[in-house]
Amino acid sequence: MVALITNVEIRNFKGIKQCGIEDVKRINVFIGKNDSCKSTIIESIYYSLSESLNPNLRNIFGKRSNVFWGAKELWFNYLTGNPITTKIMFDKASVEMKIGLHETSKEDYYLDSYMEMRDFKTNKTHGQTIANYSKDFSTVTKGTFGVGLFDHLSDTVGDELNTYFEEMKFLDSSDKNDIISI
Numbered sequence: 001m002v003a004l005i006t007n008v009e010i011r012n013f014k015g016i017k018q019c020g021i022e023d024v025k026r027i028n029v030f031i032g033k034n035d036s037c038k039s040t041i042i043e044s045i046y047y048s049l050s051e052s053l054n055p056n057l058r059n060i061f062g063k064r065s066n067v068f069w070g071a072k073e074l075w076f077n078y079l080t081g082n083p084i085t086t087k088i089m090f091d092k093a094s095v096e097m098k099i100g101l102h103e104t105s106k107e108d109y110y111l112d113s114y115m116e117m118r119d120f121k122t123n124k125t126h127g128q129t130i131a132n133y134s135k136d137f138s139t140v141t142k143g144t145f146g147v148g149l150f151d152h153l154s155d156t157v158g159d160e161l162n163t164y165f166e167e168m169k170f171l172d173s174s175d176k177n178d179i180i181s182i
Contacts, residue, residue, distance in 0.1 A: 003090045003091065003092065003093070003164040004091055005045070005088055006022075006090060006091055007020070007024060008021040008044075008045060008087070008088055008089070009085070009086070009087040010041065010086050011085045012079065012083065012084045013040065013075075013086065014043075014074060014076065015037045015076065016037050017076045017077075019041065021041070030042075044086045045086065046168065048086040048088065048097035048115075049088065049097075050165060050168065051131070052097075055113070055133070055140045057099065057111065057113060057131075071101055071133075071135070072101070075101070083098040083099060084097075084098065084100075090161065092119070092157045093118060093120055096116045096118075097113060097114070099111065099114075100114070108135055109135055110132055111132070111135075112129055112133070113129070113131050114129050115128065117149050117150075117161070119152075120157075121154045121157060122153075122154050124152065127149075150162050
């Protein structure tokens with residue numbers, strides 16, 4: 001059985017202060033005006049889950065713009081004091097990604113991504129830092145990329161989530177001319 005997302009909670013990410021989506025189905029359609037955070041919801045889910053396999057927060061920048069922004073652009077209203085969190089509930093487990101910004105001096109900072117997984121079958125939780133990024137995202141100073149996380153889940157749950165994470169694809173309007181992606 002393939003893992004399926006059932007609920008999503010997002011906090012402090014880009015234009016979203018707080019968002020909850022319940023009763024997620026296999027196919028979901030988000031309809032709204034431009035700049036109403038439809039793509040932001042999908043980005044939050046996609047980047048949170050794929051971060052565990054390969055550090056990719058740097059890929060958020062430039063996805064929908066040619067401008068390379070600073071990390072503070074990821075936070076709702078640039079309020080970096082609270083972590084960005086995306087909690088994704090599956091039918092057998094939950095995954096929570098936290099992104100924190102840590103200032104080392106007035107002009108320097110680094111970003112880290114932390115992931116926690118809970119297996120509903122065993123009710124065990126395991127969390128670890130996935131990656132630390134330099135200020136300009138050019139360097140990843142730590143990287144575990146989900147290996148240890150999946151090992152702490154029961155076999156079937158870990159395998160299902162790992163397969164789901166590896167096979168997911170984020171499609172948005174920028175992909176409309178990319179036949180291979182579609």
